[in-house]
Amino acid sequence: MSEPLLSVRDLSVAFAQGGTQSTAVDHISFDIAKGETLALVGESGSGKSVSALSVLKLLPYPSASHPSGRILFHGADLLSANEKTLRGVRGNKITMIFQEPMTSLNPLHTIEQQIVEVLKLHQGLGDRQARARVLELLTEVGIRDPQKRLDAYPHQLSGGQRQRVMIAMALANEPELLIADEPTTALDVTVQAQILELLAKLKSRKGMSMLFITHDLGIVRKIADRVCVMTKGRIVETGPTKEIFANPQHAYTRHLLAAEPKGKPPAANAAAKAVMTGRDIKVWFPIKRGFFRRTVDHVKAVDGIDVTVRAGQTLGVVGESGSGKTTLGLALARMISSTGAINFNGQDINQLSFSAMRPLRRELQIVFQDPFGSLSPRMSVAEIIEEGLKIHEPKLSPDERDDKVVEVLKEVGLDPETRHRYPHEFSGGQRQRVAIARAMVLNPRFVMLDEPTSALDMSVQAQVVDLLRDLQARHNLAYLFISHDLKVIRALANDVIVMRNGQVVEAGPSEQIFSSPQTDYTRALISAAFRIETAPIGVVSQ
Amino acid sequence: MAEAAATTRERATRPRLSPLNQRRLQNFKANRRGYWSLWIFLFLFVLSLFSELIANDKPIVASYKGEILFPVLVAYPEEKFGGFYAVTDYRDPVIQDEINSNGWMIWPPVRYSYQTVNNAIPEAAPAKPSWLYDKKKRCSQYPKGEADENCTIGNWNWLGTDDQARDVLARALYGFRISVLFGLILTLGSSLIGVAAGAVQGYSGGWTDLLFQRFIEIWSAIPVLYLLLIISAILPPGFFILLGLMLLFSWVALVGVVRAEFLRARNFEYVNAARALGVPNLTIMFRHLLPNAMVATLTFLPFLLSGSISTLTSLDYLGFGLPPGSASLGELLKQAQRNLNAPWLGISGFVVISVMLSLLVFIGEATRDAFDPRKTFK
Numbered sequence: 001m002s003e004p005l006l007s008v009r010d011l012s013v014a015f016a017q018g019g020t021q022s023t024a025v026d027h028i029s030f031d032i033a034k035g036e037t038l039a040l041v042g043e044s045g046s047g048k049s050v051s052a053l054s055v056l057k058l059l060p061y062p063s064a065s066h067p068s069g070r071i072l073f074h075g076a077d078l079l080s081a082n083e084k085t086l087r088g089v090r091g092n093k094i095t096m097i098f099q100e101p102m103t104s105l106n107p108l109h110t111i112e113q114q115i116v117e118v119l120k121l122h123q124g125l126g127d128r129q130a131r132a133r134v135l136e137l138l139t140e141v142g143i144r145d146p147q148k149r150l151d152a153y154p155h156q157l158s159g160g161q162r163q164r165v166m167i168a169m170a171l172a173n174e175p176e177l178l179i180a181d182e183p184t185t186a187l188d189v190t191v192q193a194q195i196l197e198l199l200a201k202l203k204s205r206k207g208m209s210m211l212f213i214t215h216d217l218g219i220v221r222k223i224a225d226r227v228c229v230m231t232k233g234r235i236v237e238t239g240p241t242k243e244i245f246a247n248p249q250h251a252y253t254r255h256l257l258a259a260e261p262k263g264k265p266p267a268a269n270a271a272a273k274a275v276m277t278g279r280d281i282k283v284w285f286p287i288k289r290g291f292f293r294r295t296v297d298h299v300k301a302v303d304g305i306d307v308t309v310r311a312g313q314t315l316g317v318v319g320e321s322g323s324g325k326t327t328l329g330l331a332l333a334r335m336i337s338s339t340g341a342i343n344f345n346g347q348d349i350n351q352l353s354f355s356a357m358r359p360l361r362r363e364l365q366i367v368f369q370d371p372f373g374s375l376s377p378r379m380s381v382a383e384i385i386e387e388g389l390k391i392h393e394p395k396l397s398p399d400e401r402d403d404k405v406v407e408v409l410k411e412v413g414l415d416p417e418t419r420h421r422y423p424h425e426f427s428g429g430q431r432q433r434v435a436i437a438r439a440m441v442l443n444p445r446f447v448m449l450d451e452p453t454s455a456l457d458m459s460v461q462a463q464v465v466d467l468l469r470d471l472q473a474r475h476n477l478a479y480l481f482i483s484h485d486l487k488v489i490r491a492l493a494n495d496v497i498v499m500r501n502g503q504v505v506e507a508g509p510s511e512q513i514f515s516s517p518q519t520d521y522t523r524a525l526i527s528a529a530f531r532i533e534t535a536p537i538g539v540v541s542q
Numbered sequence: 543m544a545e546a547a548a549t550t551r552e553r554a555t556r557p558r559l560s561p562l563n564q565r566r567l568q569n570f571k572a573n574r575r576g577y578w579s580l581w582i583f584l585f586l587f588v589l590s591l592f593s594e595l596i597a598n599d600k601p602i603v604a605s606y607k608g609e610i611l612f613p614v615l616v617a618y619p620e621e622k623f624g625g626f627y628a629v630t631d632y633r634d635p636v637i638q639d640e641i642n643s644n645g646w647m648i649w650p651p652v653r654y655s656y657q658t659v660n661n662a663i664p665e666a667a668p669a670k671p672s673w674l675y676d677k678k679k680r681c682s683q684y685p686k687g688e689a690d691e692n693c694t695i696g697n698w699n700w701l702g703t704d705d706q707a708r709d710v711l712a713r714a715l716y717g718f719r720i721s722v723l724f725g726l727i728l729t730l731g732s733s734l735i736g737v738a739a740g741a742v743q744g745y746s747g748g749w750t751d752l753l754f755q756r757f758i759e760i761w762s763a764i765p766v767l768y769l770l771l772i773i774s775a776i777l778p779p780g781f782f783i784l785l786g787l788m789l790l791f792s793w794v795a796l797v798g799v800v801r802a803e804f805l806r807a808r809n810f811e812y813v814n815a816a817r818a819l820g821v822p823n824l825t826i827m828f829r830h831l832l833p834n835a836m837v838a839t840l841t842f843l844p845f846l847l848s849g850s851i852s853t854l855t856s857l858d859y860l861g862f863g864l865p866p867g868s869a870s871l872g873e874l875l876k877q878a879q880r881n882l883n884a885p886w887l888g889i890s891g892f893v894v895i896s897v898m899l900s901l902l903v904f905i906g907e908a909t910r911d912a913f914d915p916r917k918t919f920k
Contacts, residue, residue: 335818361820373811378562378833387829388819422562438815 003075004031005209006055006094006177011069013050013059024050026233027068032177037203037210039224039241041217041256043457044428047233048213052179054079055211056090073177092122095170099182101162105154111138111165112150118172137168142198158541159321160191164198171202178203179211184219188320188484190540193528196223215457217256221245222532229253259459261491263469265314268494268509272310274343275446275478276332276364281305281340283324283331283502301327302338303502307480309446312472314479316493316510318486318525320541324502325482329448332480333366345445362392365439369451371431375423381434382419385409388442408441412467429460433467440471448480453488465491486529490514498522566912576908583901590719597652597712600632605645614650633658635685635692653696654709656716656869660699662692667707668877668884672698702886704877710887714894716869721898724785725851729843731789732850736796737832737839743797744804744835745827751801762794770862779865788853795846796839803835837913844906848899855895871895 013025025047032038040048053059055071055078071078073089081089098104105114115137116130125133131150138146141164154162163183170178180199184192200223203210212224220227220241227244229237229252237250248254282305284298301324309315317325331338334349334357342350344364349357368374375384385405389396396404406416412433423431432452439447449468453461465488472479483489489496490510497507498521506513506522517523520539527533528540571577595602600613611618613632620627623640630637633653641647654660662683663669672680677688680698684690701710743751770787777783807813808831816826857863858872871891878888 333818335814355822358820358822361818366815366818368811368815370811374815376812376816376830379829387816387821391820391822435815438819442819 005034005036005074006032006211007072008051008055009070009072011051011054011071012067013047013054014065014067016063016065023067024233025054028228028230028233028235030228030235030238032209032211034176034209035203035207037212037223037225039212039214039220039227040230041214041220041227042230043215043256043459046230048230049181051230052096052181052211052213055179056094056096057081057086058090058096091118092173093175094177094179095173095175096179096181097163097166097170097183100186101159101166102154102186104166105162107154110151110153111157114165115169115172118169122173133172134168137172138165140171140202141165141168142194143168158191159187160194160541163187163191163195167195167198167202171206174206175208177209177211179213181213182215185214185216189486189532190320190524190528190534192219193532193534196532197534199223217245217458218532229256256459259462261453261462261465261488263466263491265469265490265492265494265510266312266472269310269313272312274308275311275345276307276309276480277341277343278305278307278328278332279341279343281307281328281331281338281342283327283336283338300502302331304340305497305499305502305504307332307497309478309480311445311478312476313495314472314481314493316489316496317480317482317499318484318489318496319499319505320484320525322501322541323499325484325499326450327502328499329366329450329480329482333364333448335366358391362388362442363445364448365442365444365446366448366450367432367435367439367452370455371428371435372423372455374435375431377423380420380422381409381426384423384434385419385438385441388438392442404441405437408437411440411471412437427460428456429463432456432460432464436464436467436471440475443475444477446478446480448482450482451484454483454485461488468492484525486514486526498525569914570908570912573908573911576904576906576911579901579904580908583898583905586718586898586901587722590715590722593712593715593719594650594655596650597654597656597709597715598650599653599655599658600630601641601647601649604641604647606641607644613647633692638692649696651696652698652700652709652712654699654712656708656713657867658709658712659707660697660703660709661707662697663699663703663707667703668705668881668887669699669703669707670884671700671702671886673700701890702884704874704887705881705884710874710890713869713874714871714890717871717874718894718898720781720864720869721851721854721871724781724854725847728785728788728792728850729847731785732793732846733796733839733843735789735793737800737835739793740797740800741804741827741832741835744801745808745823745831747805747808751805758794758797762791764791766791767862770857774862779863781864781868784854784857784863788850792846792850795849796842799838799842800835803838804831807831807834841906841910841913844902844909848902848906851902852895852899 008031009029010027011025011029012023012027014021014023028051030038040051042048050059054066057078066079069079073094078086078089112131112134115134119125119130119133134150135146138149143149143161143164149157157165183199184195187195196219199210202208214220224241227239227241228235229244229250231252237244237248237253244253245257248257281302282300283302284300286295287297287299288294289296305328307315307328317328319325327336330336332342334342334352338350340350341348344360349360352360382402382405385408386401389401389404405419409416409419414430414433414437423434426434436452452468453464456464468479469492471477479492481489481493493510495508496510496513498505498513498519500521505519506517513522514526517526524539589596594614598614602612602614604611604613606623613630618630620630620637623630623637625637632638632647664675664679664682681688681690681693684693699709699711701714703709704713739754743754773787813826813830816830854863855870855872855875858870859875861876863872864870871894874887874891878884878891881887
């Protein structure tokens with residue numbers, strides 16, 4: 001084998017906090033050959049991003065340190081290199097794309113300014129040359145009408161387009177190594193497929209090497225030549241992708257491979273009692289123009305949708321981002337105002353005031369997407385779960401409340417002893433269990449689940465899906481399950497509606513939707529979710 | 543349920559401080575300068591709260607004809623000691639002789655209050671600190687000269703006297719107390735109003751926010767000093783009137799940060815989650831949003847405090863502050879400016895004010911460190 005492009009030898013990373021040292025990466029070694037794609041796979045907290053960031057020395061020094069190791073790029077050690085040498089390498093020889101394209105682009109600069117900056121810095125191009133190169137790059141990464149996009153600001157682009165711009169910036173100086181840190185995690189499945197295809201195409205055209213960091217084994221299988229499986233700061237298994245998938249050696253790798261949302265949704269039962277029905281739900285946001293703020297048009301986030309959610313059954317709502325699925329859910333839960341009839345438990349609730357809604361909130365619960373944002377960082381888990389009880393069952397004594405909290409924590413599979421800890425001491429999956437416990441402690445009839453698994457690692461997703469199915473069976477709950485991830489929907493929902501631009505594209509029992517989808521849009525969603533394949537231009541958003 | 547109840551009833555063993563606050567406390571302590579400043583400031587402040595026992599023109603305890611008296615706490619008429627005034631002047635040699643021949647008395651370490659005029663200064667006021675005179679000169683104005691029993695260390699003017707023959711040390715001590723108290727009350731009051739106003743604006747948003755903001759812009763454009771000039775011509779100057787006037791304008795300081803925090807946090811997912819649980823708005827504001835705003839507020843407080851103190855001092859200096867005769871650092875500075883030949887006035891005033899404000903700024907710095915989430919210490 002020829003000399004590797006990048007060779008990481010015996011690398012450790014430690015963080016100092018409050019006088020104690022914690023080791024995030026523990027003596028790892030890997031090589032990347034020229035033109036090769038290496039995937040670092042692991043759950044969050046396994047140290048994969050930290051390893052990648054140390055290649056460019058982008059960690060928060062001095063609280064981070066490297067007790068051991070060398071990182072050899074073309075045979076020269078980057079860890080001991082001075083700041084000037086590193087600047088020559090960063091953004092030039094080695095470039096990076098990050099997970100969240102919105103926050104990694106400067107919101108105050110246009111697309112052109114951002115890309116030109118990189119070009120001028122490392123290549124010293126003049127204005128006109130730089131502009132020509134920017135257009136070339138944008139075309140290369142598949143931005144349509146690049147001329148018109150030059151003056152756009154990041155917020156005017158969609159998530160996928162932003163990630164394309166990030167890739168264009170990373171490619172601007174023809175790097176030899178591209179580090180991609182979960183570049184598709186924040187994106188829709190359909191866009192994810194497009195971005196992965198783009199990266200693979202660019203890589204082979206330019207002969208770059210790529211270090212790809214992800215928690216999703218589906219992506220690894222699609223894109224990587226070799227895989228390093230990381231857990232708890234160590235690499236437990238390395239090998240060619242095919243071998244790892246065919247014949248995993250380490251227990252952890254097998255655990256990762258087995259972690260796919262499994263199981264069957266509850267059988268559809270049209271006779272079950274309808275808990276929540278919406279007729280012709282519309283949520284229109286006015287667009288106001290001019291001095292008098294006249295309403296000139298509406299953004300039709302939800303445009304005339306009928307839904308029925310039955311007791312013990314799950315209605316899955318799928319669609320790409322911006323299709324209005326969350327808005328629909330929030331409208332049904334009366335968190336935003338809408339027109340149309342919403343019937344909950346035989347009562348029309350769309351006209352009720354906030355205070356009249358309060359007693360009903362007990363039976364109508366929401367679980368949010370982000371388990372990090374939806375739990376107040378200043379309250380202990382017990383306080384978080386108790387909050388609803390204090391309002392809906394004010395007569396309970398503190399001890400009775402505590403008993404209920406203990407009970408519900410057991411039910412969602414958490415140790416009740418941990419209830420006096422604070423959310424930051426829990427992992428993402430445990431936090432989502434806390435959020436579910438907060439909803440369940442009130443014994444609701446209807447739960448709106450707004451992408452409750454999208455922010456979680458693959459293996460944790462499967463556990464949360466199992467938990468939700470259990471709870472549903474035990475309490476005969478009606479779920480409205482919103483997701484862009486069809487894998488999860490297939491495991492949970494017995495009825496599905498497919499949304500696009502605020503309207504229903506397709507609706508029906510889930511087996512029917514999955515086995516014989518009627519529209520190109522649904523077909524594109526399914527192939528993106530299960531096979532990470534892209535659809536022809538125009539079927540889904542970019 | 544019984545089993546659940548048996549698992550734990552460990553409410554009591556739970557640590558009082560959340561981990562977040564423990565980290566903050568650690569960060570605060572890690573800033574040695576701020577931490578020490580806090581203790582020194584607290585020591586000085588508590589000490590000054592007991593100024594009456596440290597510097598006073600009345601004895602702390604006296605025994606007269608078998609009766610134990612507390613002149614510091616109770617105003618005994620002079621009749622009690624054979625005189626005829628309504629208030630007893632314990633510094634009067636006649637009264638002293640009367641009490642001493644019928645019992646005893648214990649004086650505070652400094653026998654002057656902030657208003658006490660020293661009639662026995664060796665030269666025209668302002669007199670130098672007593673330790674700059676020799677014993678003969680120091681005692682020259684007492685009736686019995688060096689043999690006079692009032693020519694003791696308790697009657698020294700450690701920092702000299704001002705131009706009305708009042709003891710500078712006593713005035714500085716009382717002045718420090720009133721400055722800090724004024725600052726504390728003003729800070730507390732303006733933060734209560736400011737946080738409430740900011741909270742309402744941030745949480746409601748929309749028209750409430752818009753109108754309130756315009757009102758604040760107009761309100762804070764009113765020139766405070768002129769208003770104080772006009773009002774001090776109408777109302778009698780006093781501690782609480784001054785406090786009220788300052789409060790009218792100082793609450794604006796915190797509105798901005800609190801409003802910004804509420805605007806930011808009201809769309810947080812956990813706030814939405816609380817709304818979905820049916821939590822009433824007021825509870826959401828107190829339990830979920832206020833803690834966010836408290837970080838910004840607490841970081842601001844020490845600076846607000848030092849600001850209030852220097853405002854009071856400057857008003858006193860200009861003569862629009864506390865009523866004439868009251869102990870005030872601003873008035874001390876004014877005297878220093880009038881009597882450039884008496885440097886002890888200026889030096890004392892400068893040292894007291896600068897030490898007080900520096901301590902507060904150091905404490906503020908440490909507080910800011912404590913709440914800085916990105917601060918790391920090695």
